[in-house]
Amino acid sequence: xxAVRRSSRAxxxxxxxxARVGIATVxxxxxxxxxxxxxxxxxxxxxxETLGFRRSSLARGLxxxxxxxxxxxxxxxHAPVILNPFYAEVIGGIEEVLEDAAKHLLxxxxxxxxxxxxxxxxxxxxxxxxxxxxxxxxVLAQLRDAALPVVLIDNAFDGIxxxxxxxxxxxxxxxxxxxAGGGTRFAFVAENLENPNFRAxxxxxxxxxxEAGSQLSPEAVAAGGDSWDGGFVAMQRVLSALATPPDxxxxxxxxxxxxxxxxxxxxxxxVPDDVALLGVDDIHLAAHxxxxxxxxxxxxxxxxxxxxxxxxxxxxGHDVPALTVLATELVVRETSRSGDGAR
Amino acid sequence: xxAVRRSSRAxxxxxxxxARVGIATVxxxxxxxxxxxxxxxxxxxxxxETLGFRRSSLARGLxxxxxxxxxxxxxxxHAPVILNPFYAEVIGGIEEVLEDAAKHLLxxxxxxxxxxxxxxxxxxxxxxxxxxxxxxxxVLAQLRDAALPVVLIDNAFDGIxxxxxxxxxxxxxxxxxxxAGGGTRFAFVAENLENPNFRAxxxxxxxxxxEAGSQLSPEAVAAGGDSWDGGFVAMQRVLSALATPPDxxxxxxxxxxxxxxxxxxxxxxxVPDDVALLGVDDIHLAAHxxxxxxxxxxxxxxxxxxxxxxxxxxxxGHDVPALTVLATELVVRETSRSGDGAR
DNA sequence: CTACAGTACGGAAACGATTCCGAAACGTCG
DNA sequence: CGACGTTTCGGAATCGTTTCCGTACTGTAG
Numbered sequence: 001x002x003a004v005r006r007s008s009r010a011x012x013x014x015x016x017x018x019a020r021v022g023i024a025t026v027x028x029x030x031x032x033x034x035x036x037x038x039x040x041x042x043x044x045x046x047x048x049e050t051l052g053f054r055r056s057s058l059a060r061g062l063x064x065x066x067x068x069x070x071x072x073x074x075x076x077x078h079a080p081v082i083l084n085p086f087y088a089e090v091i092g093g094i095e096e097v098l099e100d101a102a103k104h105l106l107x108x109x110x111x112x113x114x115x116x117x118x119x120x121x122x123x124x125x126x127x128x129x130x131x132x133x134x135x136x137x138x139v140l141a142q143l144r145d146a147a148l149p150v151v152l153i154d155n156a157f158d159g160i161x162x163x164x165x166x167x168x169x170x171x172x173x174x175x176x177x178x179x180a181g182g183g184t185r186f187a188f189v190a191e192n193l194e195n196p197n198f199r200a201x202x203x204x205x206x207x208x209x210x211e212a213g214s215q216l217s218p219e220a221v222a223a224g225g226d227s228w229d230g231g232f233v234a235m236q237r238v239l240s241a242l243a244t245p246p247d248x249x250x251x252x253x254x255x256x257x258x259x260x261x262x263x264x265x266x267x268x269x270x271v272p273d274d275v276a277l278l279g280v281d282d283i284h285l286a287a288h289x290x291x292x293x294x295x296x297x298x299x300x301x302x303x304x305x306x307x308x309x310x311x312x313x314x315x316x317g318h319d320v321p322a323l324t325v326l327a328t329e330l331v332v333r334e335t336s337r338s339g340d341g342a343r
Numbered sequence: 344x345x346a347v348r349r350s351s352r353a354x355x356x357x358x359x360x361x362a363r364v365g366i367a368t369v370x371x372x373x374x375x376x377x378x379x380x381x382x383x384x385x386x387x388x389x390x391x392e393t394l395g396f397r398r399s400s401l402a403r404g405l406x407x408x409x410x411x412x413x414x415x416x417x418x419x420x421h422a423p424v425i426l427n428p429f430y431a432e433v434i435g436g437i438e439e440v441l442e443d444a445a446k447h448l449l450x451x452x453x454x455x456x457x458x459x460x461x462x463x464x465x466x467x468x469x470x471x472x473x474x475x476x477x478x479x480x481x482v483l484a485q486l487r488d489a490a491l492p493v494v495l496i497d498n499a500f501d502g503i504x505x506x507x508x509x510x511x512x513x514x515x516x517x518x519x520x521x522x523a524g525g526g527t528r529f530a531f532v533a534e535n536l537e538n539p540n541f542r543a544x545x546x547x548x549x550x551x552x553x554e555a556g557s558q559l560s561p562e563a564v565a566a567g568g569d570s571w572d573g574g575f576v577a578m579q580r581v582l583s584a585l586a587t588p589p590d591x592x593x594x595x596x597x598x599x600x601x602x603x604x605x606x607x608x609x610x611x612x613x614v615p616d617d618v619a620l621l622g623v624d625d626i627h628l629a630a631h632x633x634x635x636x637x638x639x640x641x642x643x644x645x646x647x648x649x650x651x652x653x654x655x656x657x658x659x660g661h662d663v664p665a666l667t668v669l670a671t672e673l674v675v676r677e678t679s680r681s682g683d684g685a686r
Numbered sequence: 687c688t689a690c691a692g693t694a695c696g697g698a699a700a701c702g703a704t705t706c707c708g709a710a711a712c713g714t715c716g
Numbered sequence: 717c718g719a720c721g722t723t724t725c726g727g728a729a730t731c732g733t734t735t736c737c738g739t740a741c742t743g744t745a746g
Contacts (some may be wrong), residue, residue, distance in 0.1 A: 016696095021695075021696085022695060022696035022697070023696080023697090024694055024695070024696060024697075024698095025694085025696075027697085028694095035694065035695085036693095036694070037694060040694080040695080061701095062701050062702065062703090063700080064701090067702080122690090123702095183687050197713080237705085249709090290703070
């Protein structure tokens with residue numbers, strides 16, 4: 001007679017029995033359906049409370065065809081993605097938006113493109129945010145043809161909603177800043193020259209220099225390898241390749257810049273007096289570095305935010321821009337000098 | 344006649360029709376069931392391929408009673424959790440383990456305890472990793488009584504599998520190190536004194552000092568508020584409250600230590616000559632700080648790893664230790680001196 | 687009193703997988 | 717040739733929801 005405490009979870013049927021109504025009524029009460037008497041609704045809700053009933057998101061999802069889960073996929077053949085501070089910021093922005101929308105975040109760091117396609121077609125998520133540019137074109141093509149809404153972050157592909165950073169523009173900004181600071185002999189250092197983002201930055205840098213009649217000699221561009229010392233090694237190469245050291249160095253990112261700074265100092269040159277140094281990313285360390293690093297900042301968190309809200313827009317059936325380009329911002333600290341200011 | 348390309352996803356029934364078998368056979372082929380002829384299996388698999396069929400994880404989960412999702416819940420009334428470098432490390436460790444087990448990571452930063460209970464009872468995840476000590480006891484009690492396997496990380500509760508750091512031990516280590524370095528006038532600074540972990544560290548610190556016949560005066564313990572400047576403010580308070588400044592300061596964590604260092608320097612004191620300074624956490628910045636910060640390190644990633652593997656163990660039906668305590672390690676850099684070494 | 691519109695509710699069919707159970711096909715042996 | 721065990725496969729029930737459709741009931745008007 002008494003409601004026996006089941007070991008497994010209560011179902012909607014148990015609630016119906018307990019409240020002496022049909023299961024349809026329970027469902028309606030739970031979904032705030034209008035066609036139900038207030039008294040009945042209260043009785044149902046009370047029954048749910050006493051039985052400790054929660055709807056199974058699985059059964060609900062199966063019937064509704066939606067899970068309220070959003071997948072965040074990051075291609076990474078290396079360590080856990082969360083530890084990469086760039087990704088962490090992006091994910092932070094995504095989290096902000098999804099939390100407001102009461103969506104759940106399903107994070108996957110994937111090694112193979114097939115894993116990505118599997119995640120996209122399992123029905124585990126309602127939509128997918130793909131972060132980073134390390135994903136094969138044919139995978140992207142399959143993703144585009146999938147039924148699942150997908151948004152690319154820090155990567156662009158024709159036919160898929162994309163949110164990117166203006167890497168080329170960042171390079172131009174860097175070039176103009178170093179020119180304004182009085183630079184005459186330029187160099188570019190990076191961990192590698194394959195990364196498409198790095199290439200875009202270099203391209204922008206070159207175009208800014210050319211506009212001013214300057215240029216970058218082949219010996220003044222170097223890659224030092226994908227490690228902590230990448231920038232250091234690259235800088236050493238530049239210094240030994242060039243007859244006279246450069247007076248304005250653009251690094252592909254902040255770690256490379258900091259690492260390059262060590263090489264410059266070991267050579268006995270002062271920053272920024274002998275050589276100005278500029279990074280990209282504005283990572284957390286940049287401001288706390290000694291000396292504080294001049295850099296090109298971009299809104300990493302905003303990248304995640306706009307990506308996520310575009311995806312939510314797609315899910316809601318709205319139109320969203322196919323390509324969004326986020327601007328960058330020059331942050332002058334103490335490894336470079338602004339052209340106009342005296343000192 | 345020809346297989347019409349449906350707009351929505353193919354189901355197991357479509358595959359069955361296409362391969363001219365029953366749905367049970369398809370399921371068996373997909374699950375590597377032994378009782379199926381090799382030829383039939385090949386035909387079914389081929390049909391799956393041509394139809395681009397993937398099993399619905401929802402339907403599968405509903406029937407199987409498992410989702411292959413693991414929830415990571417972090418109570419946080421502040422900003423996105425991923426941006427907290429401590430949590431990021433822990434999650435990184437979790438990710439490592441779960442990836443090997445082919446589980447998916449569902450991350451939730453929750454504001455209210457009810458959200459946690461909802462996540463636990465929706466059936467969205469097979470198990471829950473609850474990170475951090477900012478969760479109410481009655482919520483933990485309900486969690487313990489839930490059917491869902493739960494593991495607490497950096498928090499302990501009777502009846503729930505817990506993985507913690509030996510904060511008390513860390514405090515003792517700090518005390519002994521500062522004593523060995525020749526400290527005589529001690530102080531403790533923190534952002535706040537409510538955080539149970541900070542209290543444990545302080546407790547351990549006190550007990551080490553008492554063992555050596557020293558002690559901590561009430562004016563030498565200060566909290567400066569939960570902000571970037573917390574340690575700075577706390578240190579200022581200590582310096583102005585004490586007649587003679589301390590010569591050995593233990594900070595509740597690294598940010599507090601770095602921030603306190605500024606206060607010490609502003610006062611015209613040198614580190615470590617006039618005052619030794621020791622933090623806890625060994626955050627990434629600590630090693631790159633100027634001067635490099637002495638600190639008590641612990642394996643944040645290991646915290647996540649063991650938590651995750653204990654949860655997987657529980658899911659597999661194994662017995663796992665109710666409480667695991669991870670040891671800490673003293674890292675002497677340049678804000679303190681080891682007692683034995685010269686200079 | 688009957689007809690009828692409108693409200694409140696229950697039964698049953700889906701959603702897409704797994705799996706129990708039964709049956710067909712087949713070979714082997716007495 | 718019949719009985720029987722083994723292998724291979726199909727039908728149908730099931731997981732826990734939502735929702736369509738039908739029905740009982742209520743109140744009001746003719």
